[in-house]
Amino acid sequence: MEHPEQVPQTDRATLAGLGESRLLEEVFAAYGGLPGGGVLVGPGDDTAYLRVPSGAVLATTDTVVRGRDWRDEWSTGEDVGVKVVTQNLADLAAMGGRGTGLLVTLVAPQDLPVDWVRDLLAGTAWAATRAGVPVVGGDLSSAGAQEVVVSVTALGELGEGVARPVLRSGARAGDVLAVSGPLGRSGAGLLLLRRGVAPGRDGQEAGLLDHHRRPTTDLEQGPVAARAGARSMIDVSDGLVRDADRVARASGVRVRLDPGPLDRLAGLLQPALAPADARAQVLAGGEEHELLATFPPRTGPPDGWTVLGQVVPSQADDEPPAGVWLEGRRLDPRTGGWDHFGG
Numbered sequence: 213m214e215h216p217e218q219v220p221q222t223d224r225a226t227l228a229g230l231g232e233s234r235l236l237e238e239v240f241a242a243y244g245g246l247p248g249g250g251v252l253v254g255p256g257d258d259t260a261y262l263r264v265p266s267g268a269v270l271a272t273t274d275t276v277v278r279g280r281d282w283r284d285e286w287s288t289g290e291d292v293g294v295k296v297v298t299q300n301l302a303d304l305a306a307m308g309g310r311g312t313g314l315l316v317t318l319v320a321p322q323d324l325p326v327d328w329v330r331d332l333l334a335g336t337a338w339a340a341t342r343a344g345v346p347v348v349g350g351d352l353s354s355a356g357a358q359e360v361v362v363s364v365t366a367l368g369e370l371g372e373g374v375a376r377p378v379l380r381s382g383a384r385a386g387d388v389l390a391v392s393g394p395l396g397r398s399g400a401g402l403l404l405l406r407r408g409v410a411p412g413r414d415g416q417e418a419g420l421l422d423h424h425r426r427p428t429t430d431l432e433q434g435p436v437a438a439r440a441g442a443r444s445m446i447d448v449s450d451g452l453v454r455d456a457d458r459v460a461r462a463s464g465v466r467v468r469l470d471p472g473p474l475d476r477l478a479g480l481l482q483p484a485l486a487p488a489d490a491r492a493q494v495l496a497g498g499e500e501h502e503l504l505a506t507f508p509p510r511t512g513p514p515d516g517w518t519v520l521g522q523v524v525p526s527q528a529d530d531e532p533p534a535g536v537w538l539e540g541r542r543l544d545p546r547t548g549g550w551d552h553f554g555g
């Protein structure tokens with residue numbers, strides 16, 4: 213028979229000491245108070261059971277891996293939780309949607325400190341609460357030493373007043389290209405961390421590090437853009453050029469960036485970054501999770517968005533015909549931006 217009070221505190225400090233059942237109790241407690249009117253059955257049974265008022269579901273998933281997507285020297289478990297939830301919700305926002313439920317999976321070694329998992333639960337719960345989305349389930353599994361993987365699946369539906377999802381393929385010649393917020397902050401923060409910069413709590417560098425650790429996208433801007441008539445949309449996860457190139461190719465158009473707004477956005481990263489580094493991060497910095505959308509010229513973007521350029525027809529003699537252009541030259545998406553497999 214087990215006497216929990218006799219188990220030394222240190223034994224409970226790792227996942228092996230705590231055990232799956234007690235960890236699950238903590239998981240349920242962490243996610244228990246979250247909002248979510250449509251949840252008919254929440255965590256604890258074989259599946260969750262959700263109401264689907266609009267009759268159609270948005271579904272996306274995004275996974276982060278220790279060493280690849282975060283480093284423990286740079287990010288806490290709470291940071292990881294905030295970021296992985298935000299990444300998923302930004303994908304829903306980029307369709308013109310909002311979350312209705314999250315599933316959170318943790319794959320971790322037995323010697324992982326329970327406190328790291330408690331931080332992860334706090335971070336995921338914080339980001340879910342901020343967005344008004346319940347965590348409805350997930351999974352736990354074990355991994356080899358050092359391997360920690362957190363995977364989130366997000367379910368959602370189109371925002372109120374949004375009739376259809378905003379796809380990457382909807383950009384049309386004549387559209388205005390705009391972004392919902394600044395660019396390059398997360399990439400700039402990562403660059404500073406790689407350089408070993410240890411900024412004080414205030415100031416520009418601290419803000420960039422914060423945005424790298426916990427992107428603060430205004431997720432409502434997705435439905436706002438959709439209602440404003442956005443014809444195409446994507447969230448900037450792999451860098452402006454790479455993500456704009458995806459829109460251009462899906463739509464069969466050219467995207468022409470204006471240098472002026474790029475310089476202004478790069479200015480926001482200076483003096484923490486030198487001008488050339490700042491420009492590079494605006495063009496290629498990943499994990500920003502601001503929304504990039506195109507709008508018909510007559511309506512233009514909603515208030516607070518920054519116009520970055522225009523959509524123009526693709527030219528038959530260009531190879532490839534669709535892509536991103538700046539000052540008369542095509543920007544190769546492979547030379548900047550994030551690719552998990554290095555391509």
Ligand SMILES: Nc1ncnc2c1ncn2[C@@H]1O[C@H](COP(=O)(O)OP(=O)(O)OP(=O)(O)O)[C@@H](O)[C@H]1O
Pocket residue numbers: 273274303447449450
């Ligand atoms: N293993 C897979 N099986 C099926 N579909 C996949 C798989 N991996 C990716 N996809 C699909 O490919 C598309 C692009 O995936 P990706 O992860 O690059 O999404 P993204 O929105 O561009 O990136 P991010 O998640 O960083 O915002 C998505 O529609 C995704 O569902």
Ligand SMILES: Cc1ncc(C[n+]2csc(CCOP(=O)(O)O)c2C)c(N)n1
Pocket residue numbers: 274275279280281282283299402449450497498499550
């Ligand atoms: C340790 C460490 N190294 C590199 C990075 C940068 N990084 C990881 S994934 C990604 C793009 C988005 O991925 P996805 O498309 O899967 O959402 C970027 C820019 C990091 N955060 N931590």
Ligand SMILES: [Mg+2]
Pocket residue numbers: 302303306446447449
């Ligand atoms: Mg995306």
